[in-house]
Amino acid sequence: MAVLNKMRQSMARSWSLYRSDFRSMDKTQIFLLLLLTLLAVFMLLPLVFIFNHAFKPLHELFLFPPTFFVRQPTLQNFTDLLQATQDTFLPVTRFIFNSIVVTLLSTVGMVILGALCAYPLAKHPFPGRKIVFGVILLSIMISVETMGIPRYIVVKSLGIMNTYWGHVLPILALPVGVFLLKQFMDQVPDELLEAAKLDGATEWQLLVRIILPIVTPAMATITILSFQTAWSNSETSALFMQDDAMKTLPFYVESLTSNLANTVARQGVAAAASLIIFMPNLIIFLLSQRKVIQTMAHSGIK
Amino acid sequence: MSNEATRVVRQPAAARSPKLKGSLGRMLQDKMREIWRFRLSYLFIAPFLVVFSLFIIIPVFTGVALSFTYFNSIEFPKWAGWMNYQNLFSQDVIFLQHVIPNSFKFALFVGPIGYVLAFVLAWLIAQLPGTLRVWYALAMYAPSLTGGIAMVVVWQVMFTGDRTGYINSFLLKWGLIDQPMLLTIDKDYLLGIMIVVSIWSSMGLGFLAILAGILNVDRTLYEAGRIDGISSRLQEIWYITIPMMKPQMLFAAVMAIVGTLKSGGIGTQLSGMNPTPDYSGQLFMNHIEDFGFTRLELGYASAISIVLLILTILLSRFLWMLLGPKEDE
Numbered sequence: 080m081a082v083l084n085k086m087r088q089s090m091a092r093s094w095s096l097y098r099s100d101f102r103s104m105d106k107t108q109i110f111l112l113l114l115l116t117l118l119a120v121f122m123l124l125p126l127v128f129i130f131n132h133a134f135k136p137l138h139e140l141f142l143f144p145p146t147f148f149v150r151q152p153t154l155q156n157f158t159d160l161l162q163a164t165q166d167t168f169l170p171v172t173r174f175i176f177n178s179i180v181v182t183l184l185s186t187v188g189m190v191i192l193g194a195l196c197a198y199p200l201a202k203h204p205f206p207g208r209k210i211v212f213g214v215i216l217l218s219i220m221i222s223v224e225t226m227g228i229p230r231y232i233v234v235k236s237l238g239i240m241n242t243y244w245g246h247v248l249p250i251l252a253l254p255v256g257v258f259l260l261k262q263f264m265d266q267v268p269d270e271l272l273e274a275a276k277l278d279g280a281t282e283w284q285l286l287v288r289i290i291l292p293i294v295t296p297a298m299a300t301i302t303i304l305s306f307q308t309a310w311s312n313s314e315t316s317a318l319f320m321q322d323d324a325m326k327t328l329p330f331y332v333e334s335l336t337s338n339l340a341n342t343v344a345r346q347g348v349a350a351a352a353s354l355i356i357f358m359p360n361l362i363i364f365l366l367s368q369r370k371v372i373q374t375m376a377h378s379g380i381k
Numbered sequence: 382m383s384n385e386a387t388r389v390v391r392q393p394a395a396a397r398s399p400k401l402k403g404s405l406g407r408m409l410q411d412k413m414r415e416i417w418r419f420r421l422s423y424l425f426i427a428p429f430l431v432v433f434s435l436f437i438i439i440p441v442f443t444g445v446a447l448s449f450t451y452f453n454s455i456e457f458p459k460w461a462g463w464m465n466y467q468n469l470f471s472q473d474v475i476f477l478q479h480v481i482p483n484s485f486k487f488a489l490f491v492g493p494i495g496y497v498l499a500f501v502l503a504w505l506i507a508q509l510p511g512t513l514r515v516w517y518a519l520a521m522y523a524p525s526l527t528g529g530i531a532m533v534v535v536w537q538v539m540f541t542g543d544r545t546g547y548i549n550s551f552l553l554k555w556g557l558i559d560q561p562m563l564l565t566i567d568k569d570y571l572l573g574i575m576i577v578v579s580i581w582s583s584m585g586l587g588f589l590a591i592l593a594g595i596l597n598v599d600r601t602l603y604e605a606g607r608i609d610g611i612s613s614r615l616q617e618i619w620y621i622t623i624p625m626m627k628p629q630m631l632f633a634a635v636m637a638i639v640g641t642l643k644s645g646g647i648g649t650q651l652s653g654m655n656p657t658p659d660y661s662g663q664l665f666m667n668h669i670e671d672f673g674f675t676r677l678e679l680g681y682a683s684a685i686s687i688v689l690l691i692l693t694i695l696l697s698r699f700l701w702m703l704l705g706p707k708e709d710e
Contacts, residue, residue: 108508108509108510111505111508111509112509112513114505115502115505115506115509115517118502118520118521119517119520119521122520122521122523122524122581122584123520123523123524125524125535125536125538125539125581126523126524126527126535128535128538128539128547129534129535129538132538147547191428192428192429192432193429195425195426195428195429196425196426196428196429196430198425199419199421199422199423199425199426200426203419203422205416205419205422205423206412206415206416206419211426211430214438215433217694218433218437218438219635219639220635220638220639220693220694220697221437221441221639221690221693221694222639222640222642222643222693223436223437223440224643224645224666225643225665225666225669225686225689225690226437226440226441226444226686227669227670227673227674228444228447228673228679228682228683228686229439229440229441229443229444229447229683230436230440232440232443233435233436233439233440233443237435248432248435248436249436251429251432251436252432252433252435252436252437254433254437255586257429282421282425286425304586307526332534333650346534346537346538346541349534349537350534350538352534353527353534353535357526357527360526360527361523361526364519364522364523364526365519368515368518368519369515371589372518372589372592372593372596373593374593375586375589375590375592375593375594375629376593376594376596376597376629378586378590378593378594378628378629378632379590379594379626379627379628379629379630379631379632380628380631380632380635380705
């Protein structure tokens with residue numbers, strides 16, 4: 080509820096600002112606005128559909144011509160989603176639970192590991208720093224998706240198949256996160272650290288008391304980044320989990336929809352499930368978009 | 382302990398290493414001492430580096446090693462030399478006739494067009510008044526949030542093959558077609574649909590980086606430019622905006638390349654078939670998965686991933702030359 084209130088407030092605030100903005104706009108700006116509105120509508124249409132789809136009762140899903148907006152919204156699809164698995168021995172709540180555990184662990188882990196790693200990379204001239212950062216920079220260009228087979232071998236030989244570690248550890252290896260944090264930490268003035276050092280602050284205190292409060296935008300960004308990666312990740316389930324009880328929600332939805340192409344059956348359920356996957360991503364981004372854009376300004380590869 | 386480390390942190394390197402032209406042993410000893418001074422730094426970066434090595438470095442090297450073997454996941458890998466690569470480029474008809482042309486077409490459209498589109502959109506959004514910006518940026522960025530499975534559901538609903546699908550119903554209504562088309566399993570349409578869907582969902586981190594870069598350009602530069610004779614907005618973009626935000630452009634370009642070359646699942650997911658109908662949507666990733674997880678020829682699949690990896694790095698390097706920091710900067 081607090082979240083909703085905050086959003087409502089910020090929307091109200093920006094609405095009152097809009098009106099003053101509109102008055103000060105010239106003709107080209109209004110033209111731009113129209114053009115962008117068209118594009119934005121195009122970008123958002125599919126999302127609007129899916130939102131409506133998820134709340135449509137069965138008979139509306141089969142309607143011809145198809146309707147964009149739901150007429151009699153119902154939660155039927157969501158209850159169907161819950162019941163779809165009640166015949167088998169694993170309820171969908173189990174996958175949701177797995178997803179929540181994996182996402183929480185990976186997000187917290189990534190924030191801690193990322194901050195710990197980015198700080199020396201930005202501020203300590205230790206021998207080998209250039210090499211380490213160079214390798215991290217290079218690895219941004221490697222898509223881990225292509226490395227499925229060797230990663231499978233690594234996970235298997237570590238003995239973490241079918242455990243939460245098997246989900247979390249591969250997600251933690253997110254070089255983009257460390258890269259963004261390091262670029263942002265570069266902006267923290269050295270004089271500030273010097274002063275704190277004179278006052279006898281330890282390295283740990285420097286990181287926690289001085290660096291972290293300054294780089295909160297970047298921290299928020301990598302929180303979102305690892306949250307999204309973890310929450311919509313189905314790869315680790317497909318590759319490293321043989322035990323169905325250890326699989327995550329996106330993987331379950333994938334299996335639910337694998338035969339969905341060109342049929343309407345179960346589209347409602349699939350829409351409901353993908354809405355569950357999509358909404359947390361959207362909300363967490365909405366709450367911190369300003370910080371993200373602030374961080375991305377320092378994303379440049381220099 | 383940590384105090385000692387902090388004290389040396391900011392001293393210039395020259396001050397730290399004593400003047401020595403002595404033996405190799407002395408130099409080594411000194412190096413070791415310097416490393417010991419920074420032990421805390423190493424401790425800090427260690428946890429990430431462990432995970433990073435385990436799941437990125439080691440897999441890359443394992444992949445390279447496997448690509449020179451015959452490996453069926455049961456027996457121990459047998460050395461095969463360049464065999465996998467030779468077969469890939471001389472005998473693999475599917476790879477040569479479908480995967481390469483498809484990937485080329487797909488990458489050409491999604492990569493450069495998606496990138497230019499991201500820049501144009503970001504620039505247009507940056508011209509808007511501040512409060513509006515956020516919401517338009519969000520509208521462009523939201524599709525990339527659907528990533529993976531949610532995206533497929535979204536588009537399957539749109540492309541449903543009978544008349545209840547949105548696209549089909551729309552085309553029927555305007556009399557463009559007489560009968561509903563099975564769009565996503567038609568080999569003539571699949572690749573096109575994949576391209577549209579990929580561009581739609583490609584406004585991710587790279588797009589945000591470009592937007593932030595444009596917003597960050599110093600306003601006074603534009604005024605200075607006007608005095609120096611820049612007359613149009615296009616000139617402004619070309620002479621001021623782009624040069625000022627090269628680093629962000631490079632980051633976005635790298636993200637675009639990686640994002641484009643790693644996509645593959647989308648064809649299978651849209652059509653619901655693997656391999657895709659008549660291999661019309663077969664990309665590098667599908668080929669890797671086909672050999673790696675269906676035919677269990679892991680050595681061969683690794684060879685394909687290594688080719689893809691080298692391609693990604695070469696392309697990124699090429700862009701680095703275009704946009705990266707120059708010697709004199």
